[in-house]
Amino acid sequence: MRATLAEALRAGPVVLDGGLATQLESAGADVSSALWSARLLHDDPAAVVAAHQAFFAAGARIATTASYQASDEGYQAAGLGPATPLLRRSVELAVQARAQAGLEDHAWVAASVGPYGAVLADGSEYTGRYADGMGVARLRAFHRPRLEVLAEAGADVLACETVPAAAEAEALLTELDRLGVPSWLSLTTVVGDDGAVRTRRGEPAEQVFAMAAQVPSLVAVGVNCTAPSGVLSAVRAAATTGLPVVVYPNSGELWDAGARRWTGTAALDSADIASWVAAGARLIGGCCRVGPSEVRAVAGTLSRR
Helix, strand or coil, rough: CCCHHHHHHHHEEEEEECHHHHHHHHHCCCCCCHHHHHHHHCCCCCHHHHHHHHHHHHCEEEEEECCCCCCHHHHHHHHCCCCHHHHHHHHHHHHHHHHHCCCCCCEEECCCCCCHHHHCCHHHHHHCCHHHHHHHHHHHHHHHHHHHHHHHCCCEEEEEEEEHHHHHHHHHHHHHHCCCEEEEEECCCEEECCCCEECCCCCCCCHHHHCCCCCCCCCEEEECCCCCCHHHHHHHHCCCCCEEEEEECCCCCCECCCCCCCCCCCCCCCHHHHHHHHEEEEEECCCCCHHHHHHHHHHHHHHHH
């Protein structure tokens, strides 16, 4: 029988997957639309299964679903109807990939819940500027139906990720507390010149992590889509909660939303992982531009501990 993710984290670090869209694109899928990888839940579900399998083969023990950018607003704008069937499909495909990999008792499915900015498809999840005008109540109303569907779809954990602003974190945490299902909250952060870790909107990350520590169903808190150079400071900030820390940085490259391309040089170095673990990291993988080869390196590093 498969242990719960919380039980597994008490036993030691668990390897996350990498960037699902990164792997899909490298396999030839078109992820250039406003729906990103969520488009393939409708157009090419087999490609999604294959991407999950590639990460499992590399040593990942968590499959993060292709639902990051899935919402009623996004799908209806693309003429694909309501999101509910495709949200459920995202979990079904990850479960299918786990079964085909023979990992039913050794791996978990994390249902991805991206921020409202992902729906806008303009890179605003890296600024959080939309949160100022929306407020907590509107953000709760946006996230509530997605969270409810994914909670009922059979995922092992809800992965609320790339959260750029305190208001959106509060909205998600309030809904997660209401649902009471295993979840994690992952901010996207920056480190200021003063060494302080802040949300992309500029709020102190420790204050947001402290809010998360009050939600009993959370199994982890941490950061993703953060530059590798800022990870250690963020892990230390998240570890003040006493919860296991989830960390899955991007490659170190930067997304140019206007040109819709990545710039800069990859800087993700598996040699940093030992320091992250020592600081409290227990769920470790990668985000944008991190593929199976990098996840394999993470798994190899953790196996040598």
